[in-house]
Amino acid sequence: TQLLEQSPQFLSIQEGENLTVYCNSSSVFSSLQWYRQEPGEGPVLLVTVVTGGEVKKLKRLTFQFGDARKDSSLHITAAQPGDTGLYLCIGAGGTSYGKLTFGQGTILTVHP
Amino acid sequence: EAQVTQNPRYLITVTGKKLTVTCSQNMNHEYMSWYRQDPGLGLRQIYYSMNVEVTDKGDVPEGYKVSRKEKRNFPLILESPSPNQTSLYFCASSFGRQGYTTQYFGPGTRLLVL
Numbered sequence: 001t002q003l004l005e006q007s008p009q010f011l012s013i014q015e016g017e018n019l020t021v022y023c024n025s026s027s028v029f030s031s032l033q034w035y036r037q038e039p040g041e042g043p044v045l046l047v048t049v050v051t052g053g054e055v056k057k058l059k060r061l062t063f064q065f066g067d068a069r070k071d072s073s074l075h076i077t078a079a080q081p082g083d084t085g086l087y088l089c090i091g092a093g094g095t096s097y098g099k100l101t102f103g104q105g106t107i108l109t110v111h112p
Numbered sequence: 113e114a115q116v117t118q119n120p121r122y123l124i125t126v127t128g129k130k131l132t133v134t135c136s137q138n139m140n141h142e143y144m145s146w147y148r149q150d151p152g153l154g155l156r157q158i159y160y161s162m163n164v165e166v167t168d169k170g171d172v173p174e175g176y177k178v179s180r181k182e183k184r185n186f187p188l189i190l191e192s193p194s195p196n197q198t199s200l201y202f203c204a205s206s207f208g209r210q211g212y213t214t215q216y217f218g219p220g221t222r223l224l225v226l
Contacts (some may be wrong), residue, residue: 006154031212042116042202042217043155088155092212098172100145100215104154 003027004091006103014111016078021106024071025090029101030093032072037086037105039077046074079110114139116218118203123194124224133188133221135203142218143206144186145170146178148199149220155202161186193225 006023013019023032031050032046033041044068049065049072056063060083076083089103116137137144144173145160146151161180164202175197177189186205190197200222204215 009152033215035215040220042204042220043215044217045214048214073134090155090215099168100157100158102155104152 002028002103004089004103006089006106008106009104010107010109012109012111013079015057015112019076019079021074021087021089021108022071023073023091023103025091026070027091028069030069031091032065032069033090033092034072034074035090037088037090039085041098043088047092053094064069076091076108081110081112084108084110114216115207116203116216118201118218118221120221121219122222124226126193126226127194127224131193131223132192133190133201133203133223135186135188135218136184137186137205137216138184139205139207139216140183141205141207142183143208143213144180145204145215146176146186147202148172148189148197149202150199157187158201193223195225197223198225199223 004025032050034046037043047063052067052069054065060077064073087106091101119134146158147155149155156172158176159178161167164183166179200220202220203218206215207213
């Protein structure tokens with residue numbers, strides 16, 4: 001069974017602080033997706049990374065895919081209360097064709 | 113509007129009473145999947161389908177059945193629900209057969225089994 005270890009599980013910070021969420025695995029993935037989920041709704045895609053070493057930016061969010069395509073990180077600069085939510089990483093294209101691998105999720109709370 | 117719909121959104125039932133949660137997508141996606149989300153455990157894949165009449169087990173398939181008779185629909189069936197199936201369920205679809213592309217999630221179905 002493939003695992004995608006996501007950390008930290010909980011993060012409570014003040015507005016303006018920076019933070020990083022990690023997803024690590026011993027498996028290689030063809031792609032890794034980051035989603036954000038608000039209470040009462042389904043997850044919504046933020047970004048997909050597919051190339052080892054790839055870095056993608058989405059305003060204050062920076063996503064990185066490890067060189068070996070086994071790990072990824074999400075860095076938020078100057079967090080705002082609107083960033084509050086559940087962040088999920090999902091790996092695709094591991095050893096099981098068609099099966100996705102999920103991180104446990106990070107619940108982020110940004111206090112004004 | 114491109115979307116994934118699930119029904120019902122909320123369901124309270126009793127142990128052993130068969131139920132079906134419907135899922136439909138209007139994006140002509142090949143890949144569809146069901147997940148359950150539980151506190152501390154994150155999202156876990158129940159079943160997925162890469163095409164019509166093709167379904168495969170995810171990580172937690174026990175106690176669930178699915179079918180994919182049409183491309184747009186992917187119902188989740190609980191033949192004999194038990195309290196440990198109380199959870200928040202999401203259906204999702206994506207373009208392509210392997211689920212590598214953007215997963216579009218439905219709004220969720222909150223199930224309580226008494």
